Structures are given as C-alpha cells and as structure tokens.
Amino acid sequence: MNDSLPTALAWVNGSDAPELNSIDVGFMPLTDCASLIVAATQGFSQPYGLNIQLRRQTSWSSLRDNLVNGELHAAHSLYGLVYAAQLGIGVAAQDMAVLMGLNQNGQSINLSTALQQAGVITPEALDRHTHQSGTKLTFAQTLPTGNHAMWLYYWLASQGIHPLEDVESVVVPPPKMVEHLKAGRIDGFCVGEPWGASAVNQRLGFTLATSQTIWPDHPEKVLGCSLAFVEQYPNTARALVMAVLEASRFIEGSLDNRRSAAQMLSGVDYVNAPVEDIEARLLGHYSDGLGHEWQDHHAVSFHRNGEVNMPYLSDGMWFMTQFRRWGLLREDPDYLAVARQVQQLDLYRQAASALSIEVPSSPLRSSQLIDGKVWDGRDPAGYARSFTLHALAGAAPDANEH
Structure with a gap:
C-alpha cells in the first residue's frame, strides 16, 4: 500500500x-x-x-x-x-x-426554517431573538458531556447567549436530528456531518456556523x-x-479517495444517507441554505x-x-x-x-x-x-x- x-x-x-x-x-x-x-x-x-x-x-x-x-x-x-x-x-x-x-473540524450548528423565515439568520439576530422573544429556544446536542454540547455552549456564549439559562438544551442521537428539526421539536442543533448538510438539502433549515469557525482545526x-x-x-x-x-x-491521498469514501459511507451499514449529503462537505464544498457557497479551508x-x-x-x-x-x-x-x-x-x-x-x-x-x-x-x-x-x-x- x-x-x-x-x-x-x-x-x-x-x-x-x-x-x-x-x-x-x-x-x-x-x-x-x-x-x-x-x-x-x-x-x-x-x-x-x-x-x-x-x-x-x-x-x-x-x-x-x-x-x-x-x-x-x-x-x-x-x-x-x-x-x-x-x-x-x-x-x-x-x-x-x-x-x-x-x-x-466538520461539525455544524443548524437552525430551523421557522427561524429562517422569522429573519433569525445571523448571530446578532439570534441574540436579539433569544433575549427579547420571551420564550426559550430548544437546541439539541448529542451527549451532555460530548463535543457537540461543548461546541454549542462555546458558540452561544461567544455571542452573549448563556447556554444554560437563555435556551433549553436536549439530547438527540445524530441520525435523529433532522427528523426532530422537521417535526418542530427543536429549533436548532449541533451535530456532526452529514446531518447538517442533510437538513440544508431537505430545506429544513440552514447552517448558521461550522465548528471550525469556533476553533480552526x-x-x-x-x-x-x-x-x-x-x-x-x-x-x-x-x-x-x-x-x-x-x-x-x-x-x-486524493479527491477521488475522498469521493470513494463518501460512496462507501452512504451505505446502509454505515451512515445510511444519500451520497450527495456526505460528499460535498467531505470535499470542503459548503452551502448554508441561505444562498452562500464556499470552499472551506478547515473542512473535516x-x-x-x-x-x-x-x-x-x-x-x-x-x-x-x-x-x-x-x-x-x-x-x-x-x-x-x-x-x-x-x-x-x-x-x-x-x-x-x-x-x-x-x-x-x-x-x-x-x-x-x-x-x-x-x-x-x-x-x-x-x-x-x-x-x-x-x-x-x-x-x-x-x-x-x-
């Protein structure tokens, strides 16, 4: 080899x-x-x-x-x-x-379509909404002591939002995140890919931040x-x-190797998701669901x-x-x-x-x-x-x- x-x-x-x-x-x-x-x-x-x-x-x-x-x-x-x-x-x-x-790298914080339609599409708007709406938003992470809870807490706190007081935090297994977002049980989540991309591709929300913007590499x-x-x-x-x-x-070793890995991961025994949900962000190609696209230099x-x-x-x-x-x-x-x-x-x-x-x-x-x-x-x-x-x-x- x-x-x-x-x-x-x-x-x-x-x-x-x-x-x-x-x-x-x-x-x-x-x-x-x-x-x-x-x-x-x-x-x-x-x-x-x-x-x-x-x-x-x-x-x-x-x-x-x-x-x-x-x-x-x-x-x-x-x-x-x-x-x-x-x-x-x-x-x-x-x-x-x-x-x-x-x-x-390679995790994301996504918000719901409802928040998107309400104009809550920037950290500043989320900060205003959190402190002025009178109701607490519910965010999901994957384990109370896990990375995604820590990224979510750190990012919210960096925007002036107290993760233990200003919002509710619940635990949802990664493959269930999109389902919970679609059902309206949560207002947003922090999770590993491909579930952030999947929510965007299904038009169930948008990516507000990536974990690599919190801490590059x-x-x-x-x-x-x-x-x-x-x-x-x-x-x-x-x-x-x-x-x-x-x-x-x-x-x-090559982009083709990454593509073949995405194809393999999409299988029912592994991630069990459409290859297009996996491949783009695995290659560093990001689309946030708000019309922005970029090549991420700190992708997974x-x-x-x-x-x-x-x-x-x-x-x-x-x-x-x-x-x-x-x-x-x-x-x-x-x-x-x-x-x-x-x-x-x-x-x-x-x-x-x-x-x-x-x-x-x-x-x-x-x-x-x-x-x-x-x-x-x-x-x-x-x-x-x-x-x-x-x-x-x-x-x-x-x-x-x-």
Missing part, C-alpha cells in the same frame, strides 16, 4: 504480534467515522494480523456504555465522552484511553478504549492505530501529515476546562496528570514512527478560538476561570442522556 509497510510489518512478527486477531470496534453513523470504515473494509488491518469487526451504535450513550462494559474493544468516540467516563461524569468512573485523533473524534484494553493488549492497540493511520492517510480532515492524529495533551485538557466552566466538574482536576494518563502518547509515537509519519515535537499546541481567547494548555485552571459566561452555582447541566 505504501513504502513504509515493510517496516511497519516488523511489529506483527513474533512477540509483537497482536494478542487478539479480531476486535469489536464501535462507530456512530457520521462522516468522521470514515477512517475506521476504510481501515476495516479496504485491507488496511489484515497486514497487521487484525480483523476489525465494525459495530454500528444507536447513540453516543450506548456507545459509551458498551465501551465501558467491555462489549466493544475500541470505538470512534467523542473526546468529551472519553474524558467524562474517566472522571465519572454521567457514568461510573473508569480509566480510559485515547489512542489517536480520528479527525478535526479543533479536536473532534478520537479512537477511544479503556485503559485496561491498552494494558492487556498493547500490540493489538498498536496494530489498530497503525491500520487506522494508514486508512487516514489513504483518504487524504483525517490526517494532514499526522497533525490530525496526534493525541495532544492540550486537546484532552481543553474538554476538562469546559466541564469545569459549565459546572460538570465542581473542582479543578489535575488537568495535566489526567491527560497524561488518558492520552496514549508513547503508543501513538511507536505506531506513527513505524509508518514514517511525523510526530509533532510538543504534546501541547496553541490555538485562538472564536472569542479571541488563546488556548495552549499551559494554565488550564486559569483558562477555565477566565470566561465571562459560565455556570452559576447549582446551574450545572444534567450529565445524563434523556
């Missing part, structure tokens, strides 16, 4: 062979599960002595529970899901692991598992990372020479700062110590080096978010306390899915 394969195959011989020949790996029907699907079905795992059995999940909470109880060996996971399980938020605490990043889905899995089956975990790294690199990415896949300590810590900000954590954890336990940096470095994929020199990275704040991981407790809008005492969101 590539020139690095002979070096990589050294890992599967003798004592380095995977302890398990077949593993159950969960995923949610979203565009950003692509690298797992490609790894499992296009011959990227077999050279490492590994058979990936894909297990489609119905909700993030069921995926989390199956990951924690051992029904799944590993899964396409939300960063926030892994860290909430680690910290015992919404579920009994269990030591967890992030093996690698699966993607960056933000961390998104990860390859998650229990720490016990890594400790008990280290060679299997490394082989899985190598197979998914190869698949990630393949997807970004799966590899980018390894920059996407590094399990940065700062990425994991950021989600904990948001848990603290919104009252999901009552006290500051030892941010760095927890991230060092969860992020499997040594295993990732082994896998990437064997594939001649560059490993960033620092486990921290610096980014500027939509509100102008710079996050670099150096003072997580101070960062968590620095926000004007945050949870008041006793106003923490419910960490359980309804």
Whole structure:
C-alpha cells in the first residue's frame, strides 16, 4: 500500500504480534467515522494480523456504555465522552484511553426554517431573538458531556447567549436530528456531518456556523478504549492505530479517495444517507441554505501529515476546562496528570514512527478560538476561570442522556 509497510510489518512478527486477531470496534453513523470504515473494509488491518469487526451504535450513550462494559474493544468516540467516563461524569468512573485523533473540524450548528423565515439568520439576530422573544429556544446536542454540547455552549456564549439559562438544551442521537428539526421539536442543533448538510438539502433549515469557525482545526473524534484494553493488549492497540493511520492517510491521498469514501459511507451499514449529503462537505464544498457557497479551508480532515492524529495533551485538557466552566466538574482536576494518563502518547509515537509519519515535537499546541481567547494548555485552571459566561452555582447541566 505504501513504502513504509515493510517496516511497519516488523511489529506483527513474533512477540509483537497482536494478542487478539479480531476486535469489536464501535462507530456512530457520521462522516468522521470514515477512517475506521476504510481501515476495516479496504485491507488496511489484515497486514497487521487484525480483523476489525465494525459495530454500528444507536447513540453516543450506548456507545459509551458498551465501551465501558467491555462489549466493544475500541470505538470512534467523542473526546468529551472519553474524558467524562474517566472522571465519572454521567457514568461510573473508569480509566480510559485515547489512542489517536480520528479527525478535526466538520461539525455544524443548524437552525430551523421557522427561524429562517422569522429573519433569525445571523448571530446578532439570534441574540436579539433569544433575549427579547420571551420564550426559550430548544437546541439539541448529542451527549451532555460530548463535543457537540461543548461546541454549542462555546458558540452561544461567544455571542452573549448563556447556554444554560437563555435556551433549553436536549439530547438527540445524530441520525435523529433532522427528523426532530422537521417535526418542530427543536429549533436548532449541533451535530456532526452529514446531518447538517442533510437538513440544508431537505430545506429544513440552514447552517448558521461550522465548528471550525469556533476553533480552526479543533479536536473532534478520537479512537477511544479503556485503559485496561491498552494494558492487556498493547500490540493489538498498536496494530489498530497503525491500520487506522494508514486508512487516514489513504483518504487524504486524493479527491477521488475522498469521493470513494463518501460512496462507501452512504451505505446502509454505515451512515445510511444519500451520497450527495456526505460528499460535498467531505470535499470542503459548503452551502448554508441561505444562498452562500464556499470552499472551506478547515473542512473535516483525517490526517494532514499526522497533525490530525496526534493525541495532544492540550486537546484532552481543553474538554476538562469546559466541564469545569459549565459546572460538570465542581473542582479543578489535575488537568495535566489526567491527560497524561488518558492520552496514549508513547503508543501513538511507536505506531506513527513505524509508518514514517511525523510526530509533532510538543504534546501541547496553541490555538485562538472564536472569542479571541488563546488556548495552549499551559494554565488550564486559569483558562477555565477566565470566561465571562459560565455556570452559576447549582446551574450545572444534567450529565445524563434523556
């Protein structure tokens, strides 16, 4: 498949062979599960002595529970899901692991046609409507501790809208978002693709913001598992990372590879959505439903020479700062110590080096978010306390899915 394969195959011989020949790996029907699907079905795992059995999940909470109880060996996971399980938020605490990043970018905040017809088509108009209409809008996200809740809260707060006081927040599984929007049960949602594009294509609403406008090249889905899995089956975990790294690199090898990935994802066993709902935004072609079209320079990415896949300590810590900000954590954890336990940096470095994929020199990275704040991981407790809008005492969101 590539020139690095002979070096990589050294890992599967003798004592380095995977302890398990077949593993159950969960995923949610979203565009950003692509690298797992490609790894499992296009011959990227077999050279490492590994058979990936894909297990489609119905909700993030069921995926989390199956990951924690051992029904799944590993899964396409939300960063926030892994860290909430680690910290015992919404579920009994269990030591967890992030093996690698699966993607960056590629989520969206959509509003309903009713709001569009009312002229609520800009952040400023949404701010006015929220504070003047007298009724609370209802927004859906996918898990109270998940990425989409954090993107929704962060974006609303950056526009002066308090996500815990000014609006109602409910949990809806990703494939059900469009149905809920159509039925009028929600006024908007934050979710991964292709469901934002699907709502636009069905003329059921419009995309008001993308997650990459909140944080360009933000961390998104990860390859998650229990720490016990890594400790008990280290060679299997490394082989899985190598197979998914190869698949990630393949997807970004050409536009045709992305198109073929979109075609595959559209199948009933995977995302089960029209290929046109998946392909455009996978290629970075955006249409917001308001007549605007653009080529997004921070569209969903799966590899980018390894920059996407590094399990940065700062990425994991950021989600904990948001848990603290919104009252999901009552006290500051030892941010760095927890991230060092969860992020499997040594295993990732082994896998990437064997594939001649560059490993960033620092486990921290610096980014500027939509509100102008710079996050670099150096003072997580101070960062968590620095926000004007945050949870008041006793106003923490419910960490359980309804």
